[in-house]
Amino acid sequence: MITRFSRLVLNTVSLQGTKQFYEELLGFEVAFESDDEIRFRPTPDFELVFLEKEEPLTPAHIAFEVPYSAFDEVVALMRERGIPLSKWPDGRTMDRYETGQNVYFRDDNGNLLEMISHLYVNEDGWQSSGPLQIMYVREIGFPVENVAAFRESLVDLFGMRLTMVSDAFTFAIGGTAHAVIASVRRRWIPISMVALPPKMEVEFQASDSAFVGRVREKLSARGIPFSFEEGGALAFTLEGYPMRLLIGGRYE
Numbered sequence: 526m527i528t529r530f531s532r533l534v535l536n537t538v539s540l541q542g543t544k545q546f547y548e549e550l551l552g553f554e555v556a557f558e559s560d561d562e563i564r565f566r567p568t569p570d571f572e573l574v575f576l577e578k579e580e581p582l583t584p585a586h587i588a589f590e591v592p593y594s595a596f597d598e599v600v601a602l603m604r605e606r607g608i609p610l611s612k613w614p615d616g617r618t619m620d621r622y623e624t625g626q627n628v629y630f631r632d633d634n635g636n637l638l639e640m641i642s643h644l645y646v647n648e649d650g651w652q653s654s655g656p657l658q659i660m661y662v663r664e665i666g667f668p669v670e671n672v673a674a675f676r677e678s679l680v681d682l683f684g685m686r687l688t689m690v691s692d693a694f695t696f697a698i699g700g701t702a703h704a705v706i707a708s709v710r711r712r713w714i715p716i717s718m719v720a721l722p723p724k725m726e727v728e729f730q731a732s733d734s735a736f737v738g739r740v741r742e743k744l745s746a747r748g749i750p751f752s753f754e755e756g757g758a759l760a761f762t763l764e765g766y767p768m769r770l771l772i773g774g775r776y777e
């Protein structure tokens with residue numbers, strides 16, 4: 526099975542601006558930096574990588590899970606640090622609902638980020654990292670032309686389970702990883718942001734090699750090209766999104 530997201534690679538047009546945002550404002554640890562790349566480690570087992578490219582940017586959507594009991598404290602710290610929270614049309618910034626609460630904000634590249642917490646997540650089972658107390662990366666958004674086709678691929682290839690299924694939206698879930706499958710014609714809440722497909726590479730952690738072997742067979746059966754990379758990661762592209770399946774922790 527898929528157990529979690531382990532890496533996300535995005536583009537930036539300014540490594541310096543991105544470092545100022547993620548390191549200084551969000552307190553993310555910098556694991557590596559070079560002339561054209563910076564890698565942040567918001568948790569010990571996830572890397573958020575930015576590559577500096579001379580290309581237009583298309584914003585991605587990422588949600589970080591924080592402890593429910595610490596949510597107000599996390600939001601207060603964000604306000605104190607001057608991070609502008611995105612507003613709903615009625616002017617509120619925080620959304621509280623039956624199972625959780627969240628706030629949205631944007632980084633220096635226009636990516637739509639989210640801090641989210643859920644009553645049903647057992648906080649004791651997780652280590653929180655950094656000043657924003659992040660437990661794990663919960664969501665990565667995948668705007669697609671055909672929501673139904675993409676979710677069926679994720680179910681068939683990865684055995685992901687689905688919730689909130691509609692023509693325009695679906696969560697595909699594997700472990701803590703929630704792939705937010707959104708129609709390119711549905712705008713991102715809360716700021717009605719056009720859902721352009723971002724240029725990104727997503728790496729999932731797989732539970733074991735037998736699972737990765739089954740994914741490989743299904744890719745073959747569907748005629749989807751794949752390769753094995755250094756460290757045993759299975760690499761392929763789905764709906765224009767480069768993906769990797771990794772066995773064993775990259776950072777352990």
Ligand SMILES: [Fe+2]
Binds near residue numbers: 586587588664705
């Ligand atoms: Fe979200």
